[in-house]
Amino acid sequence: MSSAGVAVTTIQNESVISPGYMHDQPSGESILIYLAVSGSMIPMRVLECDSIDSVKLRIQSFKGFVVKNQKLVCGGRELARSNSLIRDYGVTDGNVLHLVLRLSDLQVINVRTSCGKEFTFHVERCRDVGYVKRQVAKKRKGLVDLDDQEVLCNGERLEDQKLINDISKSNDAVIHLSDTENNLVVPRKPPDLQPIIVNPKIEIPSVIWDFVNSTTEGLERGNYPIRSSEGTGGAYLMLDASGNKYISVFKPIDEEPMAVNNPRGLPLSLDGEGLKKGTRVGEGALREVAAYILDHPKSGRRSFLGEEKGFAGVPPTVMVKCLHKGFNHPEGLTEKIGSLQRFMENYGSCEDMGPGAFPVEEVHKISVLDIRIANADRHAGNVLVSKDGADGQTLLIPIDHGYCLPESFEDCTFDWLYWPQAHQPYSPDTIEYIKSLDAEADIALLKFYGWELPLECARTLRISTMLLKKGAERGLTPFAIGSIMCRETLKKESMIEEIVQEALDSVLPGTSEATLLESVSKIMDYRLDEIAQ
Numbered sequence: 001m002s003s004a005g006v007a008v009t010t011i012q013n014e015s016v017i018s019p020g021y022m023h024d025q026p027s028g029e030s031i032l033i034y035l036a037v038s039g040s041m042i043p044m045r046v047l048e049c050d051s052i053d054s055v056k057l058r059i060q061s062f063k064g065f066v067v068k069n070q071k072l073v074c075g076g077r078e079l080a081r082s083n084s085l086i087r088d089y090g091v092t093d094g095n096v097l098h099l100v101l102r103l104s105d106l107q108v109i110n111v112r113t114s115c116g117k118e119f120t121f122h123v124e125r126c127r128d129v130g131y132v133k134r135q136v137a138k139k140r141k142g143l144v145d146l147d148d149q150e151v152l153c154n155g156e157r158l159e160d161q162k163l164i165n166d167i168s169k170s171n172d173a174v175i176h177l178s179d180t181e182n183n184l185v186v187p188r189k190p191p192d193l194q195p196i197i198v199n200p201k202i203e204i205p206s207v208i209w210d211f212v213n214s215t216t217e218g219l220e221r222g223n224y225p226i227r228s229s230e231g232t233g234g235a236y237l238m239l240d241a242s243g244n245k246y247i248s249v250f251k252p253i254d255e256e257p258m259a260v261n262n263p264r265g266l267p268l269s270l271d272g273e274g275l276k277k278g279t280r281v282g283e284g285a286l287r288e289v290a291a292y293i294l295d296h297p298k299s300g301r302r303s304f305l306g307e308e309k310g311f312a313g314v315p316p317t318v319m320v321k322c323l324h325k326g327f328n329h330p331e332g333l334t335e336k337i338g339s340l341q342r343f344m345e346n347y348g349s350c351e352d353m354g355p356g357a358f359p360v361e362e363v364h365k366i367s368v369l370d371i372r373i374a375n376a377d378r379h380a381g382n383v384l385v386s387k388d389g390a391d392g393q394t395l396l397i398p399i400d401h402g403y404c405l406p407e408s409f410e411d412c413t414f415d416w417l418y419w420p421q422a423h424q425p426y427s428p429d430t431i432e433y434i435k436s437l438d439a440e441a442d443i444a445l446l447k448f449y450g451w452e453l454p455l456e457c458a459r460t461l462r463i464s465t466m467l468l469k470k471g472a473e474r475g476l477t478p479f480a481i482g483s484i485m486c487r488e489t490l491k492k493e494s495m496i497e498e499i500v501q502e503a504l505d506s507v508l509p510g511t512s513e514a515t516l517l518e519s520v521s522k523i524m525d526y527r528l529d530e531i532a533q
């Protein structure tokens with residue numbers, strides 16, 4: 001059985017997910033796959049011509065996880081296009097589909113301690129065992145060293161990082177907590193959180209120091225990072241000193257999807273490629289920071305990070321190192337490197353509401369960002385919705401740029417393409433902003449901040465900036481420009497891919513990058529003129 005990198009351990013034969021309609025179908029098309037979820041493996045019969053959405057619907061009806069909370073990953077690739085077919089993604093008999101769930105509802109947890117005391121908590125599913133231990137310690141008001149407490153459920157010892165969602169599926173779950181003999185209180189080592197500065201000429205602006213310092217204060221007060229229940233990687237919500245307010249989001253590189261310490265059970269990448277084509281595992285944090293650095297303010301290009309908000313409003317993001325036992329450390333405590341981003345107050349994401357109420361300019365600013373950085377992960381869940389303090393206008397906040405600047409355009413998808421605002425032309429202000437963009441200066445800026453873009457990623461930035469500028473010059477809408485960059489179906493190359501291929505075919509091997517780009521530019525002009533007519 002091909003298992004996309006994991007060994008199949010527990011197979012729940014009793015709960016085979018197989019649809020009733022299967023009997024009416026030609027048997028050749030039916031395949032047996034395995035759904036890996038929360039440590040178990042569930043056989044599932046599907047048709048090769050089933051769409052991803054229909055498979056998710058079936059999982060919803062058998063397992064109760066609603067479609068929008070499901071992410072499916074197979075062979076190191078997210079099955080992201082809902083109307084693509086199972087066979088388009090190359091899923092075949094015996095493959096394992098990893099189901100990553102977003103859950104945020106409450107779970108009732110009953111705790112029975114070794115000295116007979118019982119406590120009941122309503123705990124968010126995204127909390128972990130360490131959190132429950134701390135709640136028990138608070139209730140007992142005694143001098144308890146949390147490290148000396150052991151938590152058991154059904155005889156199994158639970159690590160502090162284990163999510164509540166992963167241990168108990170029923171509302172009457174009981175976990176047992178026993179204190180070991182040795183109740184010494186060990187003095188707490190101060191947490192270590194520091195921005196990583198690779199270039200001594202860089203001065204970190206106060207807009208970044210503010211949330212870095214508040215995060216440090218939160219950790220020093222003993223407020224543990226809370227792992228977000230959403231997303232495919234380890235994303236930790238960091239608290240301020242009061243413990244009541246989220247202040248930042250930390251995403252360690254070793255917990256990215258398919259990285260060695262990924263806490264969501266995704267298998268290791270076999271060839272180092274990330275969940276999206278043309279990205280690398282372990283580079284997500286670099287890309288998160290790059291998106292912030294490249295999000296120049298309306299008033300002009302950034303040559304140094306300053307206090308001013310960027311055009312698209314990417315939250316301030318910085319690379320940090322942090323040592324804390326609240327992160328996922330299956331092999332022992334180590335310092336983590338990752339991106340730290342300011343937490344933005346919001347009342348949900350664009351996934352939770354219809355796009356009708358989003359202001360045109362807000363959608364357009366996201367489209368400009370996504371096109372220029374060739375974002376391969378712009379689903380509606382990655383745009384938070386907030387209100388502007390000054391006039392109460394709806395504000396869209398782009399997050400999660402770990403898959404921007406890929407080496408190829410294959411996985412670029414933009415959910416906003418299907419929103420009505422994408423069909424309206426850019427305003428003169430936005431066109432002015434687009435005119436001011438300069439890919440060469442952007443590449444130099446990233447280098448200054450410590451990321452020398454690999455040739456292919458730099459080419460992506462050059463070509464996508466070129467497309468945005470040429471498209472806007474011709475009065476094309478975000479929809480028209482964005483559609484050039486995205487595949488309509490999984491198998492059909494996008495126009496930008498065709499343009500790049502045509503250019504590659506037209507130059508001699510070993511030709512300089514500048515000559516290749518000249519060729520891209522000419523072919524692009526020709527294609528865009530056809531569209532604009």
Ligand SMILES: Nc1ncnc2c1ncn2[C@@H]1O[C@H](COP(=O)(O)OP(=O)(O)OP(=O)(O)O)[C@@H](O)[C@H]1O
Binds near residue numbers: 345381
């Ligand atoms: N800057 C932020 N402000 C507020 N909430 C945030 C921020 N960044 C992330 N979050 C919250 O944390 C969740 C997980 O973050 P994120 O989507 O970046 O993780 P991920 O593992 O990369 O996800 P994905 O699977 O979508 O790639 C988000 O869905 C959002 O709810």
